Amino acid sequence: MKHWLTKGDWLVLIATLLLVPSLYAAYWHGSGQGLEARVWVDGKPWARLDLFHVQHLDVPGVLGVSHLEIGNGQVRFTDSPCQNRQCIHTGWLSEGGDVAACLPNRVSVQIMADDPRFDSINF
Numbered sequence: 001m002k003h004w005l006t007k008g009d010w011l012v013l014i015a016t017l018l019l020v021p022s023l024y025a026a027y028w029h030g031s032g033q034g035l036e037a038r039v040w041v042d043g044k045p046w047a048r049l050d051l052f053h054v055q056h057l058d059v060p061g062v063l064g065v066s067h068l069e070i071g072n073g074q075v076r077f078t079d080s081p082c083q084n085r086q087c088i089h090t091g092w093l094s095e096g097g098d099v100a101a102c103l104p105n106r107v108s109v110q111i112m113a114d115d116p117r118f119d120s121i122n123f
Contacts (some may be wrong), residue, residue: 034096034111037075039068042106051111052073061105068109073111077102081116 005013039047039059046059055076058079064081074094077087080102087102096113 004016033073034094034113035096036112037070037093038110038112040108040110049075059107061102061107063105066102066105066107075111076100080105080107 005119007088025109030045034051037049037051038045039049039057039062039108041059047057049055049057049070051070051073055069057068057070059066059068061081066077066081066087067079069076069122076092077090077100080087082104087100087105087107090100093109093111096111098111101108
């Protein structure tokens, strides 16, 4: 019976198994805690928020008011006038580069950090 893997194949397989976890650890790490959030309404900057100051914020959009909850280093939509409420289902945002948006209401919030993590847009 013939072996379908040669010595060279085994060498490449072992090198890959050793290299991939180390590359993952070195390059695909979170950016850490975000420091502030920026709120955008209809494509324009609306507010800059300290993520460690507990507050509830009403943000007027084109359909009505979206509600944000901020505190403990994170932010989330708690209510919005949109139909599908995808913005609410996004949940808590805390790392640099995280974004939640209520597209029908044209309200979005983005976490800002010194070193935002990568996503598909960066590649």
